[in-house]
């Protein structure tokens with residue numbers, strides 16, 4: 001129903017429930033008349049029998065070429081070699097900022113009804129360096145790396161985001177009272193960038209205190225920017241405030257103009273293939289992708305259809321206390337379009 | 338009113354509101370007839386004019402000799418040399434486990450009413466090594482150190498605590514999917530100890546997921562054991578669930594049989610000296626100290642008096658929405674004894 005030239009976007013359905021929720025996105029997008037052609041690639045912790053590979057060069061090239069993509073869950077097995085596929089994609093595609101908006105969904109009640117914040121996570125370094133070794137038997141160390149370049153880059157992204165999205169405040173989250181050099185450098189970079197944005201209020205909050213404030217009163221925060229591990233922790237905490245990772249979208253931003261939207265929940269192998277998965281996180285990530293592409297009209301339409309379906313409460317998947325299948329829930333969203 | 342030989346305990350009132358809340362504890366303990374003589378020492382981020390010192394050798398010796406003490410808040414200024422006094426005490430006194438019970442206070446409503454968990458934090462190593470350096474300009478690193486010895490020690494403490502306190506489950510919190518060597522070693526040690534306690538259920542939870550579960554449903558957890566920084570973060574998060582650090586006690590356990598109970602909230606310089614501080618965290622920490630000394634009867638009496646005073650709601654300090662002074666609130670507790 002749209003006459004614009006279609007945009008090509010990469011789709012990585014991923015592991016477990018990935019293919020089912022990806023199918024849901026494709027259906028909803030088609031129904032909404034989104035002018036997107038999907039270039040689908042198999043990236044998974046299970047070797048693809050056709051390519052004998054977890055991740056082919058063509059899959060990476062697809063995102064690099066299209067500059068936009070949507071990614072489902074990929075399992076990160078504990079203790080099976082360092083790099084997870086998630087981290088490999090971040091690294092290979094130079095995805096330096098992970099943006100996770102977190103807001104109360106009207107119609108889905110949790111203990112909090114006033115959440116509306118954005119976590120922006122440095123996505124390439126910090127505790128995720130992969131540098132670890134045994135010093136002597138029984139003594140191991142891992143390196144946390146913080147660089148001026150990556151800190152400035154993510155701080156710049158956060159302030160620019162705040163400014164262009166009508167946000168008023170950026171809080172840098174840290175533990176510089178303990179890690180004075182690493183987190184100290186991160187803060188120094190945030191302060192430098194803050195000076196270029198006098199219209200945005202800037203503050204610094206120690207991570208432990210931040211977590212306490214978040215559970216007491218999340219309305220105290222607006223945009224939060226932080227090093228990798230703190231971002232991992234706080235974004236999950238925030239997701240918990242509004243119902244969990246099944247409901248929260250995310251988007252990874254790359255140096256080279258790439259945007260890879262992503263559902264950050266697990267691959268849920270226990271319910272995979274059973275038509276029980278909740279596609280909301282991937283759908284809302286798809287909406288972030290549409291906004292990135294400036295397809296704002298379709299983004300809003302799809303967003304409302306999702307919100308309204310959940311709010312109505314007639315079709316909900318099991319994780320939200322309902323008994324709908326993935327396909328029924330998807331159909332209900334399409335009916336709202 | 339007690340005829341037992343009095344026990345000598347060290348008291349570090351600390352900075353800011355420290356002296357006022359310490360005074361409250363002394364009054365309540367006296368009223369309850371607790372057989373304790375306090376040996377008070379000045380330890381503060383402000384140099385003591387009498388001794389020209391932040392922390393004298395005698396202060397440390399006092400705890401080492403008495404093996405039991407109570408500590409108020411000590412400020413940790415950001416960016417003024419590495420060691421905070423808090424860390425110095427942990428190090429000098431070999432305080433290897435930090436125990437923070439966290440439970441909903443009957444009568445003080447928060448969004449959660451089902452919290453009853455214990456965080457046990459490794460208190461000596463991990464991200465708190467203090468080892469940091471600049472590699473080249475703009476690139477800094479800090480070392481996280483995990484040792485078999487410290488991990489076994491805190492795991493052993495956690496399982497023993499669970500067993501002797503009628504707890505059923507120990508959850509080890511980690512990020513071993515990323516820090517496979519350091520957090521991996523921590524988990525390995527927990528597993529080893531878990532085997533010696535077949536009656537306690539053992540599980541492992543990734544820190545980001547743990548934070549999400551905690552804010553969604555804290556009743557999922559019982560005893561949590563974890564490396565230093567995760568303990569710092571999660572204990573504050575848990576405190577937030579029940580009203581904040583002003584209401585939660587803690588106790589540090591040392592290798593040499595030392596127990597130093599501690600209010601872990603800040604020194605609140607803005608309200609210091611104004612008779613506005615809430616002494617609850619220090620009082621409840623005092624109760625932990627009494628239990629450690631097996632003065633269970635007085636511990637229960639004082640605990641009930643605090644809980645009942647808060648529940649009654651007539652006398653509450655400003656942080657809990659009331660308008661009582663520290664002395665009024667303290668008097669109300671004494672009246673309940």
Ligand SMILES: CC(C)[C@H](C(=O)O)[C@@H](O)C(=O)O
Pocket residue numbers: 076084086087232264514515545
């Ligand atoms: C699966 C895991 C490696 C990953 C991370 O730690 O970054 C996940 O928790 C996330 O937040 O995307």
Ligand SMILES: CC(C)[C@H](C(=O)O)[C@@H](O)C(=O)O
Pocket residue numbers: 177178208413421423424569601
């Ligand atoms: C003040 C600070 C150094 C300390 C810590 O990080 O351990 C505090 O947050 C705590 O939890 O006792």
